[in-house]
Amino acid sequence: MRLVYAAEMQALDRFTIQEVGVPAEVLMENAGRGVAEILLSRFPEEARRGTLILCGPGNNGGDGLVVARHLHQRGLPVKVLLLAPEEKYRGEAGINLRVARYAGIPLLRAQDEATLEALAPEILGAPLLVDALFGTGLSREVSGVFARAIELMNQAPAPVVAVDMPSGLSADTGRPLGVAVRATLTATMALPKVGQVIYPGREYVGELRVVDIGMPPRVIEERAPARFYLTRKWAAGCLKGRPPESHKGTFGHLLVLAGSRGKSGAAVLCARGALRAGVGLVTLVSAASLQPLLASYLPEALTWGLSPETPEGELSPECAGEILSRAERMRAAVLGPGFGLSEAAGQLARRLARELPVPTVLDADALTALSGRLEELKEARAPRVLTPHPGEMARLLGLPKEEIQARRLEIAREAARKSHQVVVLKGAATVVAAPDGREAVNSAGNPGLAQGGTGDVLSGLLGALLAQGYEPFEAACLAVYLHGAAGDLLSRRVGPFGFTASEVADALPRLFRELVLYAGNI
Numbered sequence: 273m274r275l276v277y278a279a280e281m282q283a284l285d286r287f288t289i290q291e292v293g294v295p296a297e298v299l300m301e302n303a304g305r306g307v308a309e310i311l312l313s314r315f316p317e318e319a320r321r322g323t324l325i326l327c328g329p330g331n332n333g334g335d336g337l338v339v340a341r342h343l344h345q346r347g348l349p350v351k352v353l354l355l356a357p358e359e360k361y362r363g364e365a366g367i368n369l370r371v372a373r374y375a376g377i378p379l380l381r382a383q384d385e386a387t388l389e390a391l392a393p394e395i396l397g398a399p400l401l402v403d404a405l406f407g408t409g410l411s412r413e414v415s416g417v418f419a420r421a422i423e424l425m426n427q428a429p430a431p432v433v434a435v436d437m438p439s440g441l442s443a444d445t446g447r448p449l450g451v452a453v454r455a456t457l458t459a460t461m462a463l464p465k466v467g468q469v470i471y472p473g474r475e476y477v478g479e480l481r482v483v484d485i486g487m488p489p490r491v492i493e494e495r496a497p498a499r500f501y502l503t504r505k506w507a508a509g510c511l512k513g514r515p516p517e518s519h520k521g522t523f524g525h526l527l528v529l530a531g532s533r534g535k536s537g538a539a540v541l542c543a544r545g546a547l548r549a550g551v552g553l554v555t556l557v558s559a560a561s562l563q564p565l566l567a568s569y570l571p572e573a574l575t576w577g578l579s580p581e582t583p584e585g586e587l588s589p590e591c592a593g594e595i596l597s598r599a600e601r602m603r604a605a606v607l608g609p610g611f612g613l614s615e616a617a618g619q620l621a622r623r624l625a626r627e628l629p630v631p632t633v634l635d636a637d638a639l640t641a642l643s644g645r646l647e648e649l650k651e652a653r654a655p656r657v658l659t660p661h662p663g664e665m666a667r668l669l670g671l672p673k674e675e676i677q678a679r680r681l682e683i684a685r686e687a688a689r690k691s692h693q694v695v696v697l698k699g700a701a702t703v704v705a706a707p708d709g710r711e712a713v714n715s716a717g718n719p720g721l722a723q724g725g726t727g728d729v730l731s732g733l734l735g736a737l738l739a740q741g742y743e744p745f746e747a748a749c750l751a752v753y754l755h756g757a758a759g760d761l762l763s764r765r766v767g768p769f770g771f772t773a774s775e776v777a778d779a780l781p782r783l784f785r786e787l788v789l790y791a792g793n794i
């Protein structure tokens with residue numbers, strides 16, 4: 273599913289109205305009816321007891337008036353609270369105000385704070401609230417009567433259904449402009465907005481639903497930017513089938529360059545992630561002294577011990593030639609989990625990052641070795657996918673960590689541009705950016721995944737997808753979705769936290785089954 277900024281959504285709306293010829297009134301009718309249907313399916317009891325709809329001065333308020341009419345037509349008790357003078361309701365919103373008045377829907381008015389205060393009990397006592405104050409047209413800090421109305425909705429015990437956006441939340445940055453509604457459910461029009469799926473916006477949105485407003489799919493396919501919201505539907509559409517006439521060679525041979533003394537678990541978890549993601553073969557390369565240990569942990573993997581090794585039990589730069597020549601026969605590689613942080617290991621990691629002849633995931637210690645040197649990857653012999661967490665990204669770009677977290681999508685974009693490679697910025701709402709401008713935000717995942725070892729599983733899983741022939745951006749997106757969704761599955765079945773990285777890997781086959789059978793629409 274595509275993901276848009278406010279201006280991009282407005283451009284799609286405009287094109288649909290002006291060029292395709294769908295009347296604006298039709299879009300608003302579909303929007304309001306869609307919200308009413310979601311509201312009725314999700315909160316039928318509350319709707320039977322009564323709904324209060326707060327309407328702002330623009331088309332978002334117009335949508336709210338359409339919701340009111342549909343509830344009223346079903347005989348449900350509904351009231352509208354208008355927060356702008358009636359002459360402000362123009363165009364489609366004006367039409368819907370006239371129709372609502374004609375239909376006899378009770379209209380309350382509060383254009384100043386004193387009047388609103390007198391109506392506070394209406395808001396605080398309503399069984400169900402609909403927030404139709406502002407949508408994508410929010411253009412400045414919220415104040416006065418609107419700010420107070422938002423505070424009252426947030427104090428009210430009733431569920432709040434937000435129309436298109438929780439009012440006050442920026443559709444672009446996901447930050448409140450002054451104050452924002454904390455919605456129980458947000459029914460958004462046509463496509464999800466960036467500010468709804470990154471933090472902190474995600475916490476204001478509650479459950480996110482998308483309303484089909486009748487924008488022709490071709491408009492979205494041809495004119496929406498190549499930015500994707502990684503959902504179950506997206507992943508199900510991206511997953512390749514496994515041909516019945518296949519053998520282990522069909523699914524690729526992955527080289528895992530990971531693990532050193534004291535960090536052998538990283539190699540094991542990485543290989544486990546790869547094996548659970550259906551790769552044909554895994555070869556695990558480590559310093560010779562670790563090889564027996566790794567072999568005993570991973571009967572399914574081939575292991576290969578090399579010397580000389582560093583005093584820290586890491587591969588040494590002298591091993592480069594042998595690794596590079598063996599890699600010629602592989603389909604993909606993972607470089608970095610537990611690889612080692614000595615100067616020598618760093619030197620080897622930097623050389624391999626440039627010279628490995630196959631698509632390669634660069635993770636953990638390999639990223640530390642590349643701190644401040646992203647440009648070196650422009651010359652890499654084959655595509656790379658980088659998987660930094662915010663701390664590693666801060667070192668790669670030489671920026672403070674707070675800045676990374678404040679602008680995650682922009683930062684990933686910048687790192688992709690600098691390195692000419694696909695970049696995955698991990699963390700809550702993982703983002704992916706490709707050097708050609710494609711980008712994505714993950715819908716899946718939960719805080720239970722914030723535990724040592726889960727990153728190693730992700731890099732193995734991603735390597736396995738590269739080895740199976742997925743192109744780097746698609747592999748990165750599918751891997752982050754699967755990894756998050758595996759965490760979500762464990763959170764439901766095991767508990768919200770305390771599940772381990774190995775369990776995340778082991779949950780993958782069940783997810784593949786669910787995706788193959790999936791027939792939903794989000």
Ligand SMILES: NC(=O)C1=CN([C@@H]2O[C@H](COP(=O)(O)OP(=O)(O)OC[C@H]3O[C@@H](n4cnc5c(N)ncnc54)[C@H](O)[C@@H]3O)[C@@H](O)[C@H]2O)[C@@H](O)CC1
Binds near residue numbers: 299300330414436
């Ligand atoms: N044709 C379209 O473009 C469609 C729009 N739809 C709805 O229309 C919305 C966008 O409508 P609009 O562009 O009219 O914008 P909004 O309804 O989101 O708000 C714009 C209005 O609020 C005022 N405003 C903005 N920030 C303010 C603030 N901080 N304090 C006080 N007033 C403020 C503006 O001056 C303007 O009057 C969407 O979110 C969606 O709900 C849907 O009906 C579907 C089709």
Ligand SMILES: [K+]
Binds near residue numbers: 403437438
């Ligand atoms: K709203």
